[in-house]
Amino acid sequence: MDTEKAISARHSVRYFTDQIVSEQDLRELVTAAQQAPSWVNSQPEHIYIATGATLETVRQAQAKLDNADSNDQLEPSHSDLPVTAREKWSQEAQANMSQWSAGITTTLGQNGPHLMQQAAAKLYNAPAVVYLTLPSGYSSWSLYDLGAFGQTLILAAQNRHIDSMTAYQFVKYPNMLRQNLAIPENEQIISGIALGYADKGAAVNRITAQREALDQVLKISN
Template identity: 30%
Template sequence: MHIDDALTARKSVRAFRPDPVPLSLVTEILEIASRAPSGTNIQPWKVHVVAGETRRRLEAEVLAHRETQPADDGAEFPRTSKRKEPYITRMRTLGKEMYSLLGIPKGDKEANWRQWGRNYQFFDAPVGLLFTLDKDLDAMSFIDIGILMQSIMLAAKARGLDTCAQGAWNNYWSVTRRVLGVPEDEYIICGMSLGYADESAAVNTLVSEREPLSDFVTFHGFD
């Protein structure tokens, strides 16, 4: 698949088939994605790949933990951003479209809670990835992790797989840390689902809109 086609075809998939993804294919994706650039080539990322019984255990323990109203229901690292327009409208537009496809009406807290919990099931994808980062690194290394994740998503798409990047996994980090043996000196940044999209699922028809270049690009010095 040409890189342009992978970029255009990639989208966040929130329903997967149970078909297993061979370890050899996951390894191939990670090896090619490891060519992602990082500031001064420090390659700060660490990736935990879960499948099989470990994935099932992680899912079960996180879902049980979140029902206890735990203290770690937010990221362990600082997240102080205050969203304003136009970001609020973009976020709400996506949410409205997605929950409409899921058949979840506005204000249905129980259904919303269940759907949010689907994050911790990796939307039924057979493979989950968790990305961690040394706590003593600065914000630039968060950018490096994002570049790696995009590389993984494109490499996966080029091989017929789909993904969903999941910020939800920086919640309930105490369980993820315990189950996967993540050291205390690392932040759990986010997760990713990896597998084959369930094309029959209505939610997977969602393609989020993109703003025109005129809204976010300023050209300087061109004749």
Template identity: 40%
Template sequence: MEFKDVLAREHATRKFTDQRVSEKTVRKVIEEAQRTPSLLNSQPWRIYVAEGEVAKAIRKEHEEKTLANEEPHEEFDSLLKVEWDTFPSKNMATMSETLDYFLRGETDDFDQAQLKLFNAPVIVFLTIPKQSPAWSIFDLGGFSQTLMLAANNRGLSTMPAHAFVKYPEVIRKYLNIPEDETIGIGIGLGYPNKKATINDYKSKRVPLDEILKIKKNL
């Protein structure tokens, strides 16, 4: 696939079909993501994949805990409790407004999709050692993006979401993740439900000149 087409496919899929993703495809996607650079070649990431009955069990327990109003307690919690600067805050507010307008009566479908972890048939959980420098979080983000682009290149759709890691004890229960690893990111993989209009939403990007400054002369 041409790279511009891979980029064009890159957006959050909020509702997947039940179509199975072959283990061979999942392995190839992760193998390609391993090309991601990291500080001093530390490659701090570890990958845990839930599919089949395991993915169903994780989705079920997530739904039960959410309906019981259990507070999220993700392991990157301290990083989420920050005061956002004005610029990203404005971007988040713009997305919220445009998403609300886009949904117009489909909010329940949107909420149900998240409640059921988007029906993702494959969930990839990424960890780093608890004893890691902050730079490893940057490396983990780079690995995640490479993984999603590799998945898109192979005809899959992706959904990186906070919802996947809200209840880390559920993930550890089914995937036997060691306690000395921090569960950082969850990404859903699968094939998009083409009948679900909530999959049609694409967030807008800030104009290039608002974020780019090029200086040539002293």
């Protein structure tokens, strides 16, 4: 698969089959992602991958936290990277978000949000989840590096016909993740990426997202 085909074929998969991703594939994908650009070659990211029994432990621990009564919940849902409320985004971004949310109902019906929640509660049935971290006090430039690393990872995966999903759902309980994945306290958990093979029969995998018209976002000055 050439690069442009991998870019156009990539999409967010919200439910995976039980087929595993081999450790060799995982290692080779991370090796490929290490070719992403990095500020002065700082390479600030660390990578933690959960599979098998470890991922199942994370899945069960997260389900317990999700279902805990608010008074009993030991760890509130939050990520190390702050989340901005939708109403604080630009009007253009809010319009795009609203269009996407409306598309869920259009595609899946009124039960769409519930189906999305069910898939998320199972961590999308992912057989592997990649957690990307940065050191505490990281430079803002490192966020670009991490984004480039993540994008290179999922495009390398697509090239091997391995599907992916980047989601807040994976990183909303950072303390639990540190405990189960031996992530040091001085690392911030920034991003979570599921890898696996799309369940083509899952309704949530019919969801699509539109991109803005080119002329709305592009300006070329000659």
